[in-house]
Amino acid sequence: MKKKTTRRNFLKGAAAAAAAASLPLSLVEFSWGKQNPQNFTLAYISDSHLTHIKGTEFVRNFDKGLKRAVTECNFMSPKPDFVIYGGDLAQLGKRQELEHGLEIMSRLRHPVKWVIGEHDYYLDLGRFWQDKISKLTYSFDHKGVHFVVLNSILTYDSWMKQWETPEERMGNMARLDNPNGSPFMVGEPQIKWLKKDLAKVDADTPVVVMSHSPLYKIFKPWNFWTDDAEQVQAVLKPFKKVTVLHGHVHQILYNQIGNITFQAMMSTAWPWPYPVSYAQKKSQVPKLTVFMNRADPFAERDATGWSILDLDSGRVTNHYKLWENQDRTLRFDEKLKAPVDTRYQDESSRIPPQTHY
Amino acid sequence: MLHSYILPALKRTGLVVAEAACLLLLASMIQMHAPSPALADEFTKEDLAKWERQFMDVVAEGEKLFHSALGRNTVSCDMCHPNGANTHPETYPKFQKQIGKVVGLREMINWCIQNPLEGDPLDLDSPEMVALEAYIKYERRGVKLAPGKH
Numbered sequence: 001m002k003k004k005t006t007r008r009n010f011l012k013g014a015a016a017a018a019a020a021a022s023l024p025l026s027l028v029e030f031s032w033g034k035q036n037p038q039n040f041t042l043a044y045i046s047d048s049h050l051t052h053i054k055g056t057e058f059v060r061n062f063d064k065g066l067k068r069a070v071t072e073c074n075f076m077s078p079k080p081d082f083v084i085y086g087g088d089l090a091q092l093g094k095r096q097e098l099e100h101g102l103e104i105m106s107r108l109r110h111p112v113k114w115v116i117g118e119h120d121y122y123l124d125l126g127r128f129w130q131d132k133i134s135k136l137t138y139s140f141d142h143k144g145v146h147f148v149v150l151n152s153i154l155t156y157d158s159w160m161k162q163w164e165t166p167e168e169r170m171g172n173m174a175r176l177d178n179p180n181g182s183p184f185m186v187g188e189p190q191i192k193w194l195k196k197d198l199a200k201v202d203a204d205t206p207v208v209v210m211s212h213s214p215l216y217k218i219f220k221p222w223n224f225w226t227d228d229a230e231q232v233q234a235v236l237k238p239f240k241k242v243t244v245l246h247g248h249v250h251q252i253l254y255n256q257i258g259n260i261t262f263q264a265m266m267s268t269a270w271p272w273p274y275p276v277s278y279a280q281k282k283s284q285v286p287k288l289t290v291f292m293n294r295a296d297p298f299a300e301r302d303a304t305g306w307s308i309l310d311l312d313s314g315r316v317t318n319h320y321k322l323w324e325n326q327d328r329t330l331r332f333d334e335k336l337k338a339p340v341d342t343r344y345q346d347e348s349s350r351i352p353p354q355t356h357y
Numbered sequence: 358m359l360h361s362y363i364l365p366a367l368k369r370t371g372l373v374v375a376e377a378a379c380l381l382l383l384a385s386m387i388q389m390h391a392p393s394p395a396l397a398d399e400f401t402k403e404d405l406a407k408w409e410r411q412f413m414d415v416v417a418e419g420e421k422l423f424h425s426a427l428g429r430n431t432v433s434c435d436m437c438h439p440n441g442a443n444t445h446p447e448t449y450p451k452f453q454k455q456i457g458k459v460v461g462l463r464e465m466i467n468w469c470i471q472n473p474l475e476g477d478p479l480d481l482d483s484p485e486m487v488a489l490e491a492y493i494k495y496e497r498r499g500v501k502l503a504p505g506k507h
Contacts (some may be wrong), residue, residue, distance in 0.1 A: 053429075053431055059432060176435065176436075176439040221440070222439055272439065273437075273442040277442040278439070278440045278442040279498070279500050281440075294443075295437075297473070298455040356443075
């Protein structure tokens with residue numbers, strides 16, 4: 001029952017406010033910033049793979065996915081503080097594809113933080129992206145959380161140099177099961193940059209790292225992989241709360257490695273099989289992950305979607321908005337010190353569509 | 358000698374059947390100096406190697422098709438099915454809900470070509486279809502048959 005606003009209560013409240021207003025500024029900062037990050041909401045849209053066919057024609061299926069995510073994101077309540085675009089806006093890095101993507105994304109009514117993907121990068125080595133969209137590597141603070149964006153889809157110089165044309169290079173990186181592919185990496189320069197960037201960050205400050213590819217090792221044949229993952233993880237080790245948000249895999253995937261929580265985001269375009277479905281090679285799909293429902297090819301938007309992220313005390317609660325499916329939610333379990341599915345994590349709660357073979 | 362003397366002599370005695378017997382005898386005399394015919398299905402290690410190479414050539418052809426635009430919108434099979442994953446060839450024929458009946462792998466391949474790839478279906482017995490099936494099954498080798506499994 002709400003207390004009646006009496007004159008006495010009002011004066012009591014006013015006195016308290018006056019007392020708070022007279023506090024030294026550093027104490028106020030202390031309660032909102034370092035030890036107590038605010039709770040806020042973000043959105044994450046990723047892997048749209050807009051594909052140019054010819055002229056002004058793009059693959060309708062993939063256009064529909066991104067448009068739907070943008071529309072739904074515009075109707076979010078509460079509004080997100082910003083939207084993260086997780087990479088692979090284009091399919092073959094073409095100017096037409098990136099511009100088409102920017103045109104659709106411009107309909108978003110919220111600010112966007114951009115992460116580059118390999119499908120955006122390998123045609124012109126990120127030139128259009130850096131000119132027109134965003135820096136490739138950067139960091140910022142938001143309501144007590146330190147955010148870092150890494151370009152995690154770089155690879156070895158020797159592989160880069162062998163192609164005759166940029167299109168050939170892009171095509172070879174675009175093919176997921178390419179036997180002539182090359183593993184992703186963050187690379188020495190960025191790792192050095194990350195060390196320097198995090199040197200100014202307190203160990204109690206929650207850190208959220210956004211990269212396109214997962215910063216751990218899942219399945220090398222499909223480049224669900226970062227070659228120097230351990231080195232990157234080592235730089236993140238001193239921090240109490242670290243979350244890595246990534247795209248690239250087009251499936252629900254989550255893991256906990258030491259102090260780092262990893263969460264994959266869905267693609268708006270199409271789903272990928274879990275590596276366990278390829279009978280000829282072994283994979284390291286995290287045992288923690290409860291698989292998404294097997295994609296129904298007859299439902300065009302099945303196993304695609306986007307995410308609403310709630311930042312709560314520096315931990316990420318991930319609400320997967322799955323079209324044609326029940327939504328799924330990941331929450332950080334403080335007892336287990338790992339992310340768990342709020343409905344299906346227990347073995348006895350699993351359902352048949354979650355069995356992939 | 359046989360024709361100029363013996364056969365005419367036999368003919369005069371009315372023994373026509375003898376003509377056939379003579380021909381047989383002649384044939385067997387010739388045969389004794391020729392190699393015996395190959396027995397049914399006795400193949401050699403070289404045969405096996407040759408036939409496997411021919412199969413793998415078709416698998417390679419199938420891999421090329423699988424990774425190319427088979428429809429009108431540049432989309433290729435491998436985009437949803439890297440290494441043929443999630444095609445489950447071992448489960449066909451099976452009831453396919455939205456097609457509304459039990460179908461084989463090739464019908465499902467055609468469904469994909471017509472829908473997500475926005476293309477025209479291949480003839481079920483075309484060399485392209487055989488190649489696609491060869492590749493898909495080769496990438497799934499070793500997995501137990503499970504026809505009808507959803």
